[in-house]
Amino acid sequence: MNEQHSHRHHDFETRAIHAGQAADAQTGAVVTPIYQVSTYKQDGVGGLRGGYEYSRSANPTRTALEENLAALEGGRRGLAFASGLAAEDCLLRTVLAPGDHVVIPNDAYGGTFRLFSKVVERWGVQWSVADTSDPAAVRAQLRPNTKVIWVETPSNPLLGITDIEALAGIARAEGVLLVVDNTFASPYLQQPLTLGADVVVHSTTKYMGGHSDVVGGALITSDTELGEQLTYHQNAMGAIAGPFDAWLVMRGVKTLAVRMDRHSANASRIAEMLTSHPKVHQVLYPGLAEHPGHETAAKQMRAFGGMVSFRVNGGEQAAVDVCNRAELFTLGESLGGVESLIEHPGRMTHASAAGSALEVPADLVRLSVGIESVDDLLADLSQALG
Ligand SMILES: *Cc1c(COP(=O)(O)O)cnc(C)c1O
Secondary structure (H helix, E strand, C coil), rough: CHHHHCCCCEEEEHHHHHCCCCCCCCCCCCCCCCCCCCCEEEECCCCCCCCCCCCCCCHHCCCCCHHHHHHHHHEEEEECCHHHHHHHCCCCCCCCCCCEEHHHHEEEEEEHHHHHHHHHHCCCCCCECCCCCCHHHHHHHHCCCEEEEECCCCCCCCCCCCCCCHHHHHHHHCCCCCEECCCCCHHCCCCCCHHCEEEEEEEEECCCCCCCCCCCEEECCHHHHHHHHHHHHHHHHHHHHCCHHHHHHHHHCCCCHHHHHHHEEEEHHHHHHHHHCEEEEECCCCCCCCCCCCHHHHCCCCCCEEEEEEECCCHHHHHHHHHHHCCEEEEEEEEECCCCCCEEECCCCHHCCCCCCCCCCEEEEEEECCCCCCCCHHHHHHHHHH
């Protein structure tokens, strides 16, 4: 905690490398070691060294990551989990009870939608869907028992933009918790807590890890009391990030700023190329002036990120063909790694939303633009489009 506060005045790039990560007290190791350990010697019964007793409750490698995450999002408490969905599950079971209601976005991440519709609903939680890019539409869904407004911005896979400050105003006035899934932007591009959100959710699997080599999740809040409750539930439920996974995310985060700059620059070039391509009838990228959320994105984001979606002429088969013909863009789910990925959301990441209010267009292709040479990426897309 002291560590985290001592870096408060530093810029993002500095915090990414140093917050929570003082040199090891015993050896001077510059990088936080992987404390691959389950239990800790006590100096007499209850005599804990540095508060560590059992690694589900706390582990020094995970603590370093958690302090780092809090510092990057401008929060007071960060918590690291085994996956993004484990983080979401912990949050929902901490703040919701049977009979409560949640507003979720009409283009939420497929796994988040599945968690609400197939799991949480069975425990008596009601949900309804709103276009969160329209504050009035969110307000219209509020009920006396609404406890949470859930937002993703940019959203997955349609790259919709929600005005976080506007929704924070509504949430505060109604006594509802505003949760922002910040996975697509990362804290380098956008810091929802500073815009009034109560909790930030991450799949650290994506940009935070950044190298497609770890699955992880995080929660960050600036509310001390909620932070205590989440910490209690993290331990009580147990879906923690293991030491090696925590270490991989920390290593990824050190280069987050330079990676996001390149992801954003490459994605902008690709979005521009697609806009003028005869086989493409719509490009979804918040950096484009014609994107309906462009102004809001420009206000709340440092740059527009590395995710680009587009709709292909010729329907579903044409979109599937583009995915299959790409070579440098690897056909695969997930996103946020240094390597470029391509996928068909309707049949892959968002297949579980088929037939629901969250169904995605069949001619949609989603790109996670990596940090390779943009000229090589443009050439590959051109040949894939035929
Ligand atoms: C991947 C993802 C998740 C889920 O995270 P996992 O680490 O896969 O459990 C949640 N939200 C968004 C926006 C994602 O992209």
